[in-house]
Amino acid sequence: MDGLYAIVSSATKQTLYQFMKDEDISLLNYHFSHYFHFCIQINNIQVIPHHFSSHKIEGLTVVDELGISFSYERDNPKVKQNFTLCHELGHFILKHDGSYFAESVDNQEDILEREANIFSAMVLMPDIVLLSKIYYSCHTFHQVQNSLEVSNQALFYRLLDFLREYYSDNEGEVTQAIESYIEGKNASIFRLFHNIKDKIIEEFHQFQPSLINQVKQRVRKVGFVTSQEYPSLLNQDNWKAIKDNNGNLKTWLVYNKGKAIAYVWDKEKFSDEEARKKAELQLLLM
Template sequence: MNPIYRKIATIAREEIYKFIKLHDISLINYSYESYFQAIKEQYHIKVLEHHFENDLISGITMIDPLGISISYEKDCIKERQNFTKCHELGHLLLNHKGSLFTESLRNKTSQELEADYFASIILMPDIVLLTKIFYQQKTYQEIMQDLTVSNKALEVRLTQLFQHYTDMTYPKAQGIVTSFRAGTAAGKKLISYLEIIKDNIISNYEMIKIEASDKLKLLLEKKKFITHTEFPELQNQSFCQKIKNILPHIKIWCKYDKGLTLWYAWDSKQLTNIEVNKKVQFAFYDLQNKKD
């Protein structure tokens, strides 16, 4: 496989695996939609529909001083729209050069092909495919339905998966995938090849670690105020010092009274001191009641 695509695969896997672990997403029920929504909110992306005759342009990404917008062909099937949305995110997250990107069958530049590969992994992560095929014993058609992807997208993705983890040629990998799709006895070869590469897939997943600071940041984005009962790391002084250095807007403090200590953190951009003091009073009251 082309070294560039191996690099894209590494970036995409790290991106989606971190998201899965940070948000405690089930591999069985995985869908790209929660990831897409999170990136949309993070970058304040406008998502719009467009229409061109004969499906001339599937997707457009525009980046200018007013912000970022992504649009997709409204008359395309849902599976195609899903791929387009992830493809357009690929341009942004792969730091592609340019401010206007158009996805079409006639426009297959190196950047467009990289965005395609990125999209396929976000839609169908290695670890999710392994879970569905090897452990759940799902059929080709069931996987298409679960992940809301097209026949062609799944075929290419599985073919590239075997190319990535083995020295298998594209035609051989494609033949194995075709047999699996047909549900023939020969299709069982795909399961046997997955057994050979499954340890590598699992290892790539397990090597992605989530920093406690990322978890704290996510919790405060959701709740603005948390205590050590929800996040025990707040009691660790070295962790608190680290947060002070890298996320100065997040404040960590403690209240000690009647033999009890309450550690708490808040987002100083979201809460005033008066609001924090009220929340501390309620949280300390709850802590006392739990002790009693």
Template structure:
């Protein structure tokens, strides 16, 4: 299981970490919904509800000529629905072969279903987010559960798997540590995080975001960005590459009072003069 766990967790972390870096998402305030919505919008994936009287089918993924759709049991808790949506997304992102995937209630022997479970747990509760919340901010179990909108069972299972696979400790020993944390004693889990934090941080730092996507995200919000946020905008070559990658973006550089600022703006949101005036204000207000 360890080898498969590491493989799927690595894929999930690579994808979610890159998304976090591209969008500037806060680690402390992280919630999976922005990541899920990105995929739903990009691939026009439909989210549907279903209900079967037997309540045995938690989730479904259908892929056909009409597109891709995910569905979840409408009478399940919000926490379970969240897990199901990320589970179904896992089938899609992991590229599982097939046109229909069914998540059944209870434990599954299917390799694809287990992989989708690992993906879902990692996306809902990324290592770096758990480290930020539990080790650095020292949030309680209940607060982490509430912030990430996951079930008690899911958070316990995630923490146990995290430490079993990173520390190679016995599952029983790790469970006791998580059990203490669940009941309000965080001493032991802080010790565990202290042992793995460098590894978690290194994994996060090794993932590089796409700076052009990051700029695009910021421009979509405010229409303007300057080199005080993206230092690369001071470089002529970088600005030319940016304009080539983002056709509706223009860049310029402004000199004033012995200071220099590079900037970019969305041409459909402001004029060149408006962007220049904004850059001048930044220079005037800078120390």
């Protein structure tokens, strides 16, 4: 198996699987847009359509003094746009060195473009999601394709890369199993998944919900949380990590009659006084 695939696969799962755990994402209802929009929001990335008459440039990433922007060919089919958006996100998440990336038919063999393609395919079709849909829920090839909003070709090559990682000496068997699966014959691909399912599940469960990430994401949604929801907030050692990389978050602690409550708030949604009053009210009700 291509060593590049293994490297990018591992890096992608580090961020994607952690997000899925923190957000308690349903495997059967997974859609790339949850992760994509989360990344766009927290990194203030602008996403815009573009159009070139030749359709030669599928996607662009630009990093300059104005910030970060992704663009995609507006006349492409939706499934191609989805792949392009995740491809451009891949350049950012994988920390590719550069301020300008163009996805075109002429540079598909460039190593950074290959890495971004692998990232995109994995975000659109994660290992654990494919296992859940194909093996445990017995979805057909076209049901998986439609639910994840990917093309026939994208799902075919994703399954090929995914299964070859585990069956590197049986590429012919893997290809035949996928082709049979497309035709509605599931026995071969079920057997391949059965032999590797424990490894896929174990890898996913290596990731556990992170207190820091959960708190940050909860505050982004509602603007305010307390140690009533997350008792570990009472440990002030966690406060610095919560505030790191987000200047909008503030933390504090209030006491009353021997009781204490820690709280985190978004200063753009609540003033210091408003946040303290909310915390004091919860403290009174304890």
